[in-house]
Amino acid sequence: MSKLFPSHDKGEVVAAVSDLNLTIEEGKLVTLLGPSGCGKTTILRMLAGFETPTSGSIRLDDTDVTRRPVNSRGIGMVFQSYALFPHMSVRENVAYGLSVAGVAKADAGRRVDEVMELMQIGHYAKRAPNQLSGGQQQRVALARAVVTEPRVLLFDEPLSNLDAQLREQMRVDLRAIQQRLGITSLYVTHDQSEALAIADEIVVLKDGVIQQRGSAREVYRSPASSFVARFLGKANIVPGTVVASTAAGIVVDVDGQRARMTSDDLPQVAAGESVSCVLRPENVAFRTDPEGALTVEQVVFQGSYIEYHLRIAGAACTIIDHEYAHRGTLNIGDRLSIDLTNTPLWIVPADA
Ligand SMILES: Nc1ncnc2c1ncn2[C@@H]1O[C@H](COP(=O)(O)OP(=O)(O)O)[C@@H](O)[C@H]1O
Ligand SMILES: [Mg+2]
Numbered sequence: 001m002s003k004l005f006p007s008h009d010k011g012e013v014v015a016a017v018s019d020l021n022l023t024i025e026e027g028k029l030v031t032l033l034g035p036s037g038c039g040k041t042t043i044l045r046m047l048a049g050f051e052t053p054t055s056g057s058i059r060l061d062d063t064d065v066t067r068r069p070v071n072s073r074g075i076g077m078v079f080q081s082y083a084l085f086p087h088m089s090v091r092e093n094v095a096y097g098l099s100v101a102g103v104a105k106a107d108a109g110r111r112v113d114e115v116m117e118l119m120q121i122g123h124y125a126k127r128a129p130n131q132l133s134g135g136q137q138q139r140v141a142l143a144r145a146v147v148t149e150p151r152v153l154l155f156d157e158p159l160s161n162l163d164a165q166l167r168e169q170m171r172v173d174l175r176a177i178q179q180r181l182g183i184t185s186l187y188v189t190h191d192q193s194e195a196l197a198i199a200d201e202i203v204v205l206k207d208g209v210i211q212q213r214g215s216a217r218e219v220y221r222s223p224a225s226s227f228v229a230r231f232l233g234k235a236n237i238v239p240g241t242v243v244a245s246t247a248a249g250i251v252v253d254v255d256g257q258r259a260r261m262t263s264d265d266l267p268q269v270a271a272g273e274s275v276s277c278v279l280r281p282e283n284v285a286f287r288t289d290p291e292g293a294l295t296v297e298q299v300v301f302q303g304s305y306i307e308y309h310l311r312i313a314g315a316a317c318t319i320i321d322h323e324y325a326h327r328g329t330l331n332i333g334d335r336l337s338i339d340l341t342n343t344p345l346w347i348v349p350a351d352a
Contacts, residue, residue, distance in 0.1 A: 083141065153186075204232070
């Protein structure tokens with residue numbers, strides 16, 4: 001499906017979403033990952049029924065729901081802003097969807113109790129939303145969304161307003177609850193570590209167009225482009241020259257060293273060809289070497305590891321050391337050498 005918006009400046013249109021074709025398997029959690037403005041919220045709003053696609057359709061099982069109103073789609077939504085009703089208690093917030101749906105009081109009461117227990121918010125039942133922390137409010141919002149047993153749950157950056165530590169805890173809890181209830185979910189985030197941590201599958205989006213989809217491991221290890229490589233974790237993109245290309249692998253010369261790409265699906269490249277290579281910082285082996293060809297340009301302390309910024313084959317790169325407590329640290333200006341013999345290398349198409 002596609003969504004065009006009129007543009008205010010030039011009387012033209014903005015393609016917020018272009019020819020999106022996405023199927024989500026029942027019970028799975030798919031994350032939609034991309035930078036701000038790439039169309040994530042627009043996609044969720046179309047699925048929920050707050051926007052109508054300019055073209056295309058939305059199906060739930062075999063039913064076309066494209067023209068159905070918001071409240072009869074069986075879709076629940078959780079927002080970054082929680083969007084709780086401020087004048088209602090926690091319990092009333094959670095019960096709201098059931099009373100709108102006309103579920104009998106006794107039955108509704110039992111379901112609200114169950115969900116509040118699952119979400120561990122039972123002891124706040126009588127409080128107003130503004131008497132809760134951000135994390136507690138988000139639990140209430142999730143309880144309110146799941147109590148009506150929607151077929152699909154949509155999450156729009158639900159943890160962005162929480163501090164880092166709570167965010168990491170909440171994503172583990174949220175994933176556990178989604179798996180326990182088996183609710184098919186589409187989870188939007190611009191946070192790559194969140195996407196990697198919770199997803200059955202990741203869909204990477206740029207300018208309203210899907211760049212790649214796959215498991216977290218696939219997308220991280222085998223990025224389809226330098227954009228995907230850079231968006232998922234830290235990626236060094238360095239120039240290399242193909243030395244040999246066979247079905248067993250491609251050997252590439254990077255800065256005078258030999259590195260190898262292996263895959264069931266190797267790109268078609270010939271010896272002598274220039275290529276762009278992805279080297280993940282954690283995979284580059286290095287040692288202090290006064291005669292080394294590389295020079296530390298910047299040192300960034302990260303607690304559990306240290307980052308060294310330097311240049312490999314002229315490209316700005318980062319390598320990281322988790323063992324610095326034993327090995328000691330390097331300083332700006334220190335020389336080192338790298339060893340790419342066992343570094344997994346991945347070739348991506350040159351940037352257009
Ligand atoms: N109601 C609207 N009217 C005009 N342009 C819009 C509207 N909603 C979103 N857009 C534009 O569509 C693009 C995608 O926006 P959005 O879906 O909010 O991105 P994201 O959620 O990934 O940050 C942006 O260029 C945005 O400015
Ligand atoms: Mg958004």
